[in-house]
Amino acid sequence: MAASRLLERAVRDYPNNAAAHRELGFQHLRKGERDTAERLLLRSAELDHSNVWTAIYLGSLYCQKGEYAKAEAEYRRACELAPDAAWARYWYGDLLWYQDRLAEAEQQYRKAVELDPDDPAACWDLGYFLMRTGGAMEDGERWLKRALDLYPEEIREKKARELFGNKNEEEEK
Numbered sequence: 001m002a003a004s005r006l007l008e009r010a011v012r013d014y015p016n017n018a019a020a021h022r023e024l025g026f027q028h029l030r031k032g033e034r035d036t037a038e039r040l041l042l043r044s045a046e047l048d049h050s051n052v053w054t055a056i057y058l059g060s061l062y063c064q065k066g067e068y069a070k071a072e073a074e075y076r077r078a079c080e081l082a083p084d085a086a087w088a089r090y091w092y093g094d095l096l097w098y099q100d101r102l103a104e105a106e107q108q109y110r111k112a113v114e115l116d117p118d119d120p121a122a123c124w125d126l127g128y129f130l131m132r133t134g135g136a137m138e139d140g141e142r143w144l145k146r147a148l149d150l151y152p153e154e155i156r157e158k159k160a161r162e163l164f165g166n167k168n169e170e171e172e173k
Contacts, residue, residue, distance in 0.1 A: 007023050019044075022044035022051060052088065053084040059075040059092075075095055086115040086122040110126060111142065120150035127142070
C-alpha cells in the first residue's frame, strides 16, 4: 500500500514521468483494477513508447480483457523492443497457446530457451507446453527437469508440486 501511495504522489507531482505511470498502472493491474491500469499504462506508453515493460503490462491487461489482437500487438512490440529477452518471448508464447495457435506458441517458447537456456521460466514454459500439448514428450521432460535444476529451492518445491501434484493429498483421498 505504501508503494502505491508513493507512486500516486509521483504521478501527481510528475505528470510526464512514464515510469511512475507504468509502475502505478502495474499495481492497479495486479489488483484487478483494469480501467485505472489501462489509463495509466496508456499514458506511460504515450510518454515513452520504447519501454518494453509498458508493452508487457499492456499485453497482460489486454489478455485479461479478452482483447487478444491488442495483446498480440503489445507482445510483438515487446519482442521488437527487447529482441534478446527470453521473457518477452514466453509471455507472447502464453498468449498464442491460449489462442490454440500451438505451432506459433512452440516457436516462441523455443526462441526463449534459445535466447537464454539458463532462464528457468523459459525452460519451464517450453517443457510444460510440450508435455501438456502432447508434443515431444521426452523433450518436454528434459526442459522441465532443467527448469527444476535452475530454480531456487523454494520455487523448485512449488513447481514440482504443480507438475506432479502432492502425493500426500492423493493418498488422503
